Each structure stands twice: as structure tokens, then as C-alpha cells.
Amino acid sequence: MKHHKVEPIFAVCINNKDYEVSLELRKIYKVLHDAKAAEHHYIRVIDESGDDYLYPEDYFIPIELPKAVEKALLLVS
Template identity: 55%
Template sequence: MTKTQAKQLVVCVENDGYAVSLEKRKIYVALRDAAADKHDMLRIVDESGEDYLYPKAFFRSIALPQAVRRAVLAA
């Protein structure tokens, strides 16, 4: 698995209790974490630049064209 394949792009649809850490309608990188997945959580690289666990219900997966995906991940 390549480094970019281990990352999923998601959009934030809810941020109750995390307004400082998450912005609604913003695209975030979700890192694969099997333990978090078992608890309905996602490991998200948030506004601090660090990765933390957030409820999976706060996000929706998105699919982007490959060129756009590469640009988002490079930003």
C-alpha cells in the first residue's frame, strides 16, 4: 500500500464540541486506523496539523479525480 492509498479524503459535516478543531464543509485527511474503526471513530489530521480521533458520523467520504486528489494531499 502506498502512502497516498493509506489516506482517505473526507468532508466534515458536523463539528459539535470540536468547533476549534474541525471546520464544517472542509476536506480532511483520514488515516487508516483499525482500532478506531471498531469504535466508529476516524483518525483525522485536524486544524492543529496533528491526528486525533473523531466520531465517524462527523464525516462523509469523498471521491475526487486523481489529479485533484494528488493536489489536495500535497497541499
């Protein structure tokens, strides 16, 4: 069985209503793959606490970043 390397996914927060302490508007967050959450229109994000939590998917816009930027963000997370 082959294991495929999952590329990092990032998203920008565009809404933090009811999550002002956990999410910063216009900040880039790392998103973890969670198929079950996606079925319910949520995404798993590493938030300001440093832990991963579920948030409504429409609070974020997925983005593609240059590899150098992804690498830099992964080093600090």
C-alpha cells in the first residue's frame, strides 16, 4: 500500500465571529486534513492556542503559497 505525502494546506481567516480569542482576521492558518469534518462543512485548523480545532469552513479561504513561504510557516508552527 502506497502512502501519499499530503501537502500542507493553508487558509486565511475571513471571519472570526464568536471565535475572536481563537482566530485572528486575515491571518494564515495551517489546516489539517479531516474528511469527517469536511462532510459537515467544518475544517480543522491549528488556531492561536497551538492546538487544532474545528471551525466553520466558510470562515476561511484556502490559499496556495510559494514553497519557500510554506516552508517558513511550517518552521514556526
